[in-house]
Amino acid sequence: MKAFYSDHFVLPLPSGHRFPMEKYSRLRELVGTLPHLELLEAPPASDTQILYAHDPHYLLKVIKGNLSADEQKEIGFPWTEKMVERSRRSAGATIAAAKTATREGISGNLAGGTHHAYRNLGSGFCVFNDSAITARVLQKEINPKLKVAIIDLDVHQGNGTASILQHDASIFTLSIHGENNFPFKKESSNLDIGLPDGCDDQTYLQSLSQSLDQLDDRFHPDFVIYLAGADPHEGDRLGRLKLSNDGMRLRDAAVFEYALDRQIPVAFSMAGGYGKEIESTIAIHFQTIQTALQFQQRY
Ligand SMILES: [Zn+2]
Numbered sequence: 001m002k003a004f005y006s007d008h009f010v011l012p013l014p015s016g017h018r019f020p021m022e023k024y025s026r027l028r029e030l031v032g033t034l035p036h037l038e039l040l041e042a043p044p045a046s047d048t049q050i051l052y053a054h055d056p057h058y059l060l061k062v063i064k065g066n067l068s069a070d071e072q073k074e075i076g077f078p079w080t081e082k083m084v085e086r087s088r089r090s091a092g093a094t095i096a097a098a099k100t101a102t103r104e105g106i107s108g109n110l111a112g113g114t115h116h117a118y119r120n121l122g123s124g125f126c127v128f129n130d131s132a133i134t135a136r137v138l139q140k141e142i143n144p145k146l147k148v149a150i151i152d153l154d155v156h157q158g159n160g161t162a163s164i165l166q167h168d169a170s171i172f173t174l175s176i177h178g179e180n181n182f183p184f185k186k187e188s189s190n191l192d193i194g195l196p197d198g199c200d201d202q203t204y205l206q207s208l209s210q211s212l213d214q215l216d217d218r219f220h221p222d223f224v225i226y227l228a229g230a231d232p233h234e235g236d237r238l239g240r241l242k243l244s245n246d247g248m249r250l251r252d253a254a255v256f257e258y259a260l261d262r263q264i265p266v267a268f269s270m271a272g273g274y275g276k277e278i279e280s281t282i283a284i285h286f287q288t289i290q291t292a293l294q295f296q297q298r299y
Pocket of ligand 1: 154155156229231271272273
């Protein structure tokens with residue numbers, strides 16, 4: 001299985017910044033030990049590709065460093081050229097994983113899942129919306145009739161993705177998230193499941209299973225983009241849900257199984273994860289890669 005990384009395009013942050021930058025390089029080092037996994041440098045997303053999901057004025061502001069102080073604050077990163085490059089690479093990694101998956105069944109991005117980015121606005125550590133961009137790239141560059149499902153299991157709602165794609169019937173957005181968590185103003189995905197605080201494995205997995213049934217009834221995707229956020233885990237600082245390690249593994253397996261049973265290619269991204277201990281977040285992301293590898297052998 002191929003996985004794409006961008007962690008070496010370092011985004012300079014002030015010391016004590018709450019974004020867990022180091023998890024990406026540590027995850028890459030860890031997965032580098034896995035047999036049957038090929039790590040590849042992420043290509044940058046081009047302007048043309050980014051514009052499939054973003055407003056030209058917003059892209060220009062990002063490229064030229066003309067984001068206002070408020071806009072930078074909303075993103076959560078200070079503007080630098082390196083921030084722009086990293087954002088391009090992170091989106092490019094999801095595009096590359098998706099194109100690889102069309103040939104090989106499954107592939108992943110060791111970062112990405114930047115689902116809070118809107119068409120004309122970055123937010124919550126997200127500059128470009130890699131999932132929305134990638135879904136449209138597949139349609140523009142591979143197959144115009146492709147029906148794409150975005151299965152977003154990060155604990156935070158995929159508000160940017162839902163907003164960008166709200167009038168696009170060819171892409172189905174599914175978000176299972178903590179109802180009481182950021183973003184506090186939710187957007188309308190095609191299917192939203194808002195879970196209560198403290199939600200356990202059983203409730204979560206049941207909701208996921210019912211959601212995948214609905215996805216089948218309502219859409220029949222030809223391609224799945226999966227955001228495997230680590231933040232529903234009980235060890236997460238921000239998540240508010242209580243999934244165990246095993247619950248997280250079964251969650252990933254349910255999505256991969258769904259895709260494999262229907263012979264639908266799947267591209268996955270890591271999305272969020274803010275463990276009280278960074279090791280627990282890295283372990284959850286690592287587990288996602290391991291689970292994906294098991295499924296790849298069956299494609
Ligand atoms: Zn999140």
